[in-house]
Amino acid sequence: xxxxxxxxxxxxxxxxxxxxxxxxxxxxxxxxxxxxxxxIEIVDDKSYDAVILDLAMPVMDGMETLGELLKKDxxxxxxxxxxxxxxxxxxxxxxxxxxxxxxxPAEIEFLVKKIEAAQAxxxxxxxxxxxxxxxxxxxxxxx
Amino acid sequence: MSDSGYDRRDRNxxxxxxxxxxxxxxxxxxxxxxxxxxINQVGGLLEDLSYGVSQGQEIxxxxxQKITDRISHQTERGIGIIKRLNxxxxxxxxxxxxxxxxxxxENLVALxxxxxxxxxxxxxxxxGDEPVLLxxxxxxxxxxxxxxxxxxxxIAAKDARLExxxxxxxxxxxxxxxxAMSEMGVTPEVTLLKTIxxxxxxxxxxxxxxxxxxxxxxxxxxxxxxxxxxxG
Numbered sequence: 001x002x003x004x005x006x007x008x009x010x011x012x013x014x015x016x017x018x019x020x021x022x023x024x025x026x027x028x029x030x031x032x033x034x035x036x037x038x039x040i041e042i043v044d045d046k047s048y049d050a051v052i053l054d055l056a057m058p059v060m061d062g063m064e065t066l067g068e069l070l071k072k073d074x075x076x077x078x079x080x081x082x083x084x085x086x087x088x089x090x091x092x093x094x095x096x097x098x099x100x101x102x103x104x105p106a107e108i109e110f111l112v113k114k115i116e117a118a119q120a121x122x123x124x125x126x127x128x129x130x131x132x133x134x135x136x137x138x139x140x141x142x143x
Numbered sequence: 144m145s146d147s148g149y150d151r152r153d154r155n156x157x158x159x160x161x162x163x164x165x166x167x168x169x170x171x172x173x174x175x176x177x178x179x180x181x182i183n184q185v186g187g188l189l190e191d192l193s194y195g196v197s198q199g200q201e202i203x204x205x206x207x208q209k210i211t212d213r214i215s216h217q218t219e220r221g222i223g224i225i226k227r228l229n230x231x232x233x234x235x236x237x238x239x240x241x242x243x244x245x246x247x248x249e250n251l252v253a254l255x256x257x258x259x260x261x262x263x264x265x266x267x268x269x270x271g272d273e274p275v276l277l278x279x280x281x282x283x284x285x286x287x288x289x290x291x292x293x294x295x296x297x298i299a300a301k302d303a304r305l306e307x308x309x310x311x312x313x314x315x316x317x318x319x320x321x322x323a324m325s326e327m328g329v330t331p332e333v334t335l336l337k338t339i340x341x342x343x344x345x346x347x348x349x350x351x352x353x354x355x356x357x358x359x360x361x362x363x364x365x366x367x368x369x370x371x372x373x374x375g
Contacts, residue, residue: 012177012180012181014181014184014185014213014216014217015177015180015181015184018181018184018185018187018188018213019184021188022184022187022188022191025191025195056173056261057261058260058261058262058263059261059262059263059301061261083173083176083177086173104176104177104180105176105179105180105183105184106180107187108184108187
């Protein structure tokens, strides 16, 4: 079975590196980005099952990054990480198109489950789009 | 609400003081939550490694060293945050006290660093070698400087530098907030700042030049004694 591909975006070096290491131990294929700007550059070159995105980052914060990521791919599954008192920002992010949100500190097992759910949703969207394309083709051909 | 985070209709100084206190506490505890999140993950990593050992895997000494270093670094960071917040909290112990304005500003700048970083601004503080003693209301004075700082952060360009310096003056002391690189043509919100400066019987000078924006707050030897009543 293909490994889950994840992009982890957080400006806190220790948090990013340790969480990435723990996800790799659990069999995930993990890339990291230290800023929103870097994350946007990375997703241009590679496809991910989920992006884990910290909301509080310098210069280009998580909300702005989320907006830019979804402009590039509206079906991108983004799970945002919020601080304890900023849960309402997580809700706003979901309304903007994020797949889900989690409060920091996030338990790894719970996070992995969210990533798996994001992958399932991504596959469902892919299959749905494929079905539509097939229907279009068969209709045009009169089959 | 104005860009500096205060509602222009805020006329009760007590309300604005509470907002200031809340803004500092919110920012600092957010940073503290980051520290705890990292320590939580490192704890989880140790559990993962421990499980690995039980399954016959080896742990390299350098792996353990890196983990130890992270714990030390974050613990030190957390202790620093708590000390600064504690120092700040104690500035309301007495409405009037003799204090060193340099030490007060050094702590306030450290507490404000996260906000500056989020705005993409490098915040530095320049202090003399000698203490500069004033008598007054430490909370109000910090509130004024914080408001000036936030006003400048709002207009700062990315990668700007904001230097806060303290100078002894004949009248008392001055605090200069010097922003190099602001957004073109944008001036900071100073109307409310001027009002609150007046409430602590200080003076304010403001200069907007092509390459920098400067706010100078001049504190008398006895500052921050204005009555705690609504203005206007």
